[in-house]
Amino acid sequence: MKIALLGYGKMGKVIERIAQERGHSIVLRKSSNSSFEGLEQADVAIDFSIPDSAVENITACFELGIPVVSGTTGWLSEYDNMVQLCEAKQGAFIYGSNFSLGVNLFFELNAYLAKMMTKFDQYKVSLEEIHHTQKLDKPSGTAITLAQGVMEHSGHAHWTLENSNTNDLFIDVKRIENVPGTHHIYYTSAVDTIAISHTAHNREGFALGAVIAAEWLAPRKGVYTMKDVLEL
Incomplete structure (x- = not known):
């Protein structure tokens, strides 16, 4: 081609x-x-x-x-x-x-876990994304896709970059030198945390x-x- x-x-x-x-x-x-x-x-x-x-x-x-x-x-x-x-x-x-093939598999895993967690409202869900300091947009497009996957199966209608007490889904954005892309989804309760992650090693x-x-x-x-x- x-x-x-x-x-x-x-x-x-x-x-x-x-x-x-x-x-x-x-x-x-x-x-x-x-x-x-x-x-x-x-x-x-x-x-x-x-x-x-x-x-x-x-x-x-x-x-x-x-x-x-x-x-x-x-x-x-x-x-x-x-x-x-x-x-x-x-x-x-x-x-x-x-x-990335791995990220697209991760999208599917994220949506499946979100659907499974709908029965367990003692867990609060949040996202974290980390990228290199040259990345212009916040949050990453990948983080937004992950947030949408969670919101389709939860009571969250919107995502936010502010860690507040609202019902919006919190995305914690970090910019660190030489990080190609890392994304975490956390489900946290008073007694434990369930987490899934994807870490890119390069481009x-x-x-x-x-x-x-x-x-x-x-x-x-x-x-x-x-x-x-x-x-x-």
Whole structure:
């Protein structure tokens, strides 16, 4: 495949290496200051940019009929508009807050545990996420997906970054140097704590998942998620 990389930071460079190892070529390496020249040659685009660039990048792909996989977080107020544009242009789109195989399995485990815990109201649930200091959005998109998985099976209607006595689901956000991504879910009672965690050791898992998603999406039309790619 010919791949356009929309965003050429640390993640973009890892995606490039893995894509080339899998036999693909890169026709565009777009940074925030460069143009879309070369995008029209791509069979698929992978967007790991910044929140302020994501909508422009995704729109450019749909206008050219190029399938796009987006792992950029922090722009989801425009997600429904992008889905509508994709459908209007008969395009192909996957957004994922995290493309790692392990994280997507963790999403399923989180939802299953949340459903199981609905009978035990003595436990209070909370989330913790830790990322490197260069990450712009708080909380992470992965943490938001995990929170949504909990809220679907609990009495929590909203999440919050404030540790208050409200019924909102608390997400504790930490930024520490050189942490690719760590997420914990805690169920705490007066007598014990139940916890599940996912810890990324590097960016490899995110990048490989994004390339696999691009391979899967390239011949298709429509709007999908990683659950479709991984048949979860």
